[in-house]
Amino acid sequence: MTIKRITFLQELLGLFGLQERVHLAWISSAEAQKFVEVVTAFTEKIKSLGPNPLPAYRDAPRAALAAAAH
Amino acid sequence: MKEQIKSWLEQGTVDVFLGYREVDHHPIPWCFTQEAIEEVDDLVVSPARYSLEKIATHMAAEDPDIRIGMLARDCNNRALNVLYVWNQLRPEQVVTVEANCCPSPLKEHADCSYLEPGTVGAYKKAVGIDNHLRLEAVEAYGPEEGRNRWMYEFQKCIKCYGCRNICPVCFCRECSLDHDDLVGTGPLLPDIPIFHLVRAVHMAGRCIDCGLCEDACPMDIPLRLLYQKVNRIAMDLFDYRTGTSGDQPPFSILGDRVTLEPKPIQPVTGAEA
Numbered sequence: 001m002t003i004k005r006i007t008f009l010q011e012l013l014g015l016f017g018l019q020e021r022v023h024l025a026w027i028s029s030a031e032a033q034k035f036v037e038v039v040t041a042f043t044e045k046i047k048s049l050g051p052n053p054l055p056a057y058r059d060a061p062r063a064a065l066a067a068a069a070h
Numbered sequence: 071m072k073e074q075i076k077s078w079l080e081q082g083t084v085d086v087f088l089g090y091r092e093v094d095h096h097p098i099p100w101c102f103t104q105e106a107i108e109e110v111d112d113l114v115v116s117p118a119r120y121s122l123e124k125i126a127t128h129m130a131a132e133d134p135d136i137r138i139g140m141l142a143r144d145c146n147n148r149a150l151n152v153l154y155v156w157n158q159l160r161p162e163q164v165v166t167v168e169a170n171c172c173p174s175p176l177k178e179h180a181d182c183s184y185l186e187p188g189t190v191g192a193y194k195k196a197v198g199i200d201n202h203l204r205l206e207a208v209e210a211y212g213p214e215e216g217r218n219r220w221m222y223e224f225q226k227c228i229k230c231y232g233c234r235n236i237c238p239v240c241f242c243r244e245c246s247l248d249h250d251d252l253v254g255t256g257p258l259l260p261d262i263p264i265f266h267l268v269r270a271v272h273m274a275g276r277c278i279d280c281g282l283c284e285d286a287c288p289m290d291i292p293l294r295l296l297y298q299k300v301n302r303i304a305m306d307l308f309d310y311r312t313g314t315s316g317d318q319p320p321f322s323i324l325g326d327r328v329t330l331e332p333k334p335i336q337p338v339t340g341a342e343a
Contacts, residue, residue, distance in 0.1 A: 004307050005323055011303045012270065015220055015296075016263065017213020057221040058262055 275321020
């Protein structure tokens, strides 16, 4: 069920190009090494993607947005 | 049709009949009863439509044993199925009279206010989302463009709650959109896109694509496309076909209790299996 919930979320966020910012992985408590790898890789990915672009839309005046869309 | 409805009311097959009555040349939603049976003469079937099943839900909440007759198009029937699934109405308490519906290649004449798409201006086409596009076309926008276009649409929202209030399948007593911790209710402008996405997630497995929300929206936000998207996901991931039957389990993926049957997982992109 979890994977479907997460896939649901990813698909929905896909409309806004944000699907890569959600990640799901199964890691057992015995897999410390894997935990480190997954978290490090995801942290780097998020860093390379930069800050969440959505707050800018909330604050930006509409005209600026319209210009950006052209 | 009028004779049949009259006889239903007279014989007590139904306690009330929900339809439209012409008042001063305007068809308005009306509750016909045995006490005022002459009003049935003014019953009209016209392009005007309203979520009559929502009125039925409110009535059943007050009086669970009430028997309700209803004028129903295809969209009303799909909504009724969803309401049966969620125990808001019981199939045995509802009788419907079928009314003409949306046009199709086989049926050119139709009675539905959604028939004539409003014209979409050039500006909206350029920077927003044309409400009459197909979902595939909207999905095909790139990440950046899709985001710009959707956020342009959401920014117009004046948080009138019209989409929720008209929605035939919105029946929750407590609405997340009224919840301060979730979406921020006080200020005039809604929290975007959370406001719309919360509603979208709740429409998965519920929205029957009647388009009343989009009809009601004063800002012309392409809500139908958004809800088509979540229902497409519900179908792809869970094989859940909203509104097709009153016998399926309710679609519930939030919270701890899950009522859906497990289904094999389809290959997905972006998630680690």
